[in-house]
Amino acid sequence: MEEQVLAERCRQGDNIARKELYEHYAGRMFSVCLRYITDREVAQDLLHDGFLKIFDSFDKFTWRGEGSLRAWMERVMVNTVLQYLRKNDVMNQATALENVPQVYEEPDVSSIDVIPQKVLMRFINELPTGYRTVFNLYVFEEKSHKEIAQLLGINEKSSASQLVRAKAALATKIREWMKNNA
Structure with a gap:
């Protein structure tokens, strides 16, 4: 079923269309949840919560061309996860990584291309929740530190600091991987 038709049928409460929407997008939306959780x-629970919000708020969706439905659903899913993180005060429970320098040398882009995406995603998932959340919002959702601060209820400096620490920790993991797998 075409994305626009599917969205309209979901807006009308068509359960067959909702089932098709879930089956088509659940895997991708679960990946979005796993980026943060x-x-x-918990990610599975948030996936279901997110889909319930999606089904309840189709009146807020505006078709803007191919891909707009998926993009809107991803925003709803990210907001569902962020709401969970705020409710559980996860950002204030951030554990500091020992020996993470404030200044670091970014790995060479060509060397990063050698590392399998699955390995890079594992490295991101291994970051403490606060670092991972800020990193994901900045890199994947393309949010500014001001937007991140508003979304998470933290100040901009905290967002910037957590991003630097996340990048430094990732740079260390990448260098270690390169040394062991080159």
């Missing part, structure tokens, strides 16, 4: 059961 490492516990698969």
